[in-house]
Amino acid sequence: MTYKKLSEVVDIYTGIRTPRYMSDESQNTEKIISNKIADNKLHYETIKVDDNIDKKYYSKKDDIIIHLLNTTQIHMLTEENILIPFNYAIIRPKNVNAQYIYHILKSNQFNHVKKRINEGTQLKVLKVSHLKDIKIKIISPESQEKYGHLLNLVDKHIQTKEEQLKTEYEYKNELIYELLGEKYVRL
Structure with a gap:
């Protein structure tokens, strides 16, 4: 058992700023995670976007996303090819079990650490750079x-x-x- 920084065992980055890629003329319609959070469930909407979006912003099975402005929202995705917007951190396991990482991120200890690194007074924001430095036990x-x-x-x-x-x-x-x-x- 050792401790490793989260960034050593997963890829972590922020989702895409979708307004930059929205286009009424585009034939390409994509399913996107909505900013509406209710009942601790993800909601989706459909938008028209350009074709030149990097594939890393599209969900893959077992991606974990954290809403950066409402850090109680942590989800493991089962659907693929859903566009993930900029107010989510995308956590893509590299050489660890995705379910193991997911449950660590949903744990009380992670929640305690998360509260310490949140920034802001009225609106709490979790920065991806801070997430990368958190150390977790690797078994x-x-x-x-x-x-x-x-x-x-x-x-x-x-x-x-x-x-x-x-x-x-x-x-x-x-x-x-x-x-x-x-x-x-x-x-």
Whole structure:
């Protein structure tokens, strides 16, 4: 086990400034990650862009993106060829397990370090240059794969429990409505 800078095990760069490449005359329509963040899910939109965009700005399977202005948003991408805008950091694993890196980036310890390197008073901004200097523990490839798989299973379990809880809240509200009738609160 050793510690390595994040930049040693992944490629990290900022997404593209899409307005520079938008063109109404272009026949090329691309799916792009939207700046609208809701329900901790990525949203997409379609724009017309020029053909000369560097391929590194298009998503690849297992890319990890971090919203630089809202650093609680960290996602692992499964779709390819989605244009990633400039307000996201693109983290592309080189010689490490992507799921292992993803779970480290979603961890409490990473969140604590991230808070220390955020800049700004009102609007917190995470700089890619600061991300590159963060050191993480690198374990054997076999262990990375096992830990990544295990943590994915735990995430699925948590997601199932959250959906169950949401359903129970909805049931409770329906039950109140059934018991008390249509207008049970007035002003």
